[in-house]
Amino acid sequence: MSDDVEGATRTNPADRGPRSTLFDLFKNNDDPNVTVEVNKYIWQASLDVLDFLPIQSVDPFTGVIVTGYGTPPGGGRAYRATIHVTDPALDARSLKVALESRGGTVSAETVQAVEDAILTRARQLRVADSKL
Template sequence: MRVFISLILLAFLATACGGTRDPNAGQDIDDRRRAELGSIFGTQGMLGSGGDGGGGAPGIAVNSYLWRASLDTISFFPMAQVDAFGGVIITEWYSMPEAPNERYKLDVYILGRELRADGVRVAAFRQVRGADGEWRDAPVADDTAAKLENAILTRARQMRIETRAQVGE
């Protein structure tokens, strides 16, 4: 279990140290604005965020910072289902190389359009391989889900700060 938590924290630290990339590098302000206005749904997407600064992106019905931070934080897990509109990420079972007889699965739920502490929920599942080779459900440390939620929230806040610094707010 310690290995799993250490791996999660290591992944979080590695992503936190990553550089900031401007996806629109090479475009001037007028080109960006023209691209935004050219969209059939405008800059707010089909649902619109109402200009509340909630971090919603076009086509995503949940907070985009929480969504991207969730994907970033658990990126080493293979994904089974990823639904940006509903805010659901479900991973496949994943075994760490140093612990091949145990595996983990995560369900991550983004609960709204605002960047709030209660805006993300993680459910963690663990199985261990028995002597007969069959996988059996096993308990997960009580604080595992909370640590993952905190890592996602921290990364989301970092992303929001980076975005605002780029925009000049």
């Protein structure tokens, strides 16, 4: 005689899929194709340094800030920027800045100066945050 009830099916516990445990909470299971992390200090520093530019779009999930044209204080040339924060590390490799003026391309020295200003401000924010 069988223990099966007519019409009922038994499932094998191994067929139920992976089991979660308490230790799964402490694992880093983030899929880099789904989760994007950006450095909060570089993000905020970018907004601080380029605050004279009007923001067109901001996406903290992909790390992209796009601005419209604006003129820096004391300057006569209008610029617009696209900033890409690519990594959660406070590192120069985590920051990509593209500048454009109404007249076309911007010199590499100008782009480098903006990147340096953003990274300097990011470090200042981090130091100020660690003093809390």
